[in-house]
Amino acid sequence: xxxxxxxxxxxxxxxxxxxxxxxxxxxxxxxxxxxxxxxxxxxxxxxxxxxxxxxxxxxxxxxxxxxxxxxxxxxxxxxxxxxxxxxxxxxxxxxxxxxx
Numbered sequence: 001x002x003x004x005x006x007x008x009x010x011x012x013x014x015x016x017x018x019x020x021x022x023x024x025x026x027x028x029x030x031x032x033x034x035x036x037x038x039x040x041x042x043x044x045x046x047x048x049x050x051x052x053x054x055x056x057x058x059x060x061x062x063x064x065x066x067x068x069x070x071x072x073x074x075x076x077x078x079x080x081x082x083x084x085x086x087x088x089x090x091x092x093x094x095x096x097x098x099x100x
Contacts, residue, residue: 004030010061013070022057029054 008030015023028034028042029050036054040047065071078099084090094100 007058007061009071010065011057014061014064014068017064018057018060022053022060025050025053026057 011026011030015026018026024043025039028039029036034042036047036050039050043050077097081090081093081097081099084093
């Protein structure tokens with residue numbers, strides 16, 4: 001999996017644990033595809049400060065996954081559900097878990 005995609009997935013799980021500035025810069029960079037320079041200009045801070053916030057966010061997201069493992073647990077559950085032969089049961093479990 002691509003690093004960018006992985007970080008976005010981790011953000012979906014743990015983004016609310018980041019402070020407001022880190023969330024804002026992360027979203028601008030990863031979701032809005034703004035450059036470091038554009039983000040720096042929008043918030044009147046240095047490009048280096050934006051870079052530091054984004055790197056901090058990435059490290060925190062990876063740390064949370066390392067400690068909590070929610071994403072990996074979810075992947076494991078999805079694989080096990082997909083291996084269920086009874087489609088009716090599989091659909092009920094997916095519905096309970098909120099899977100599509």
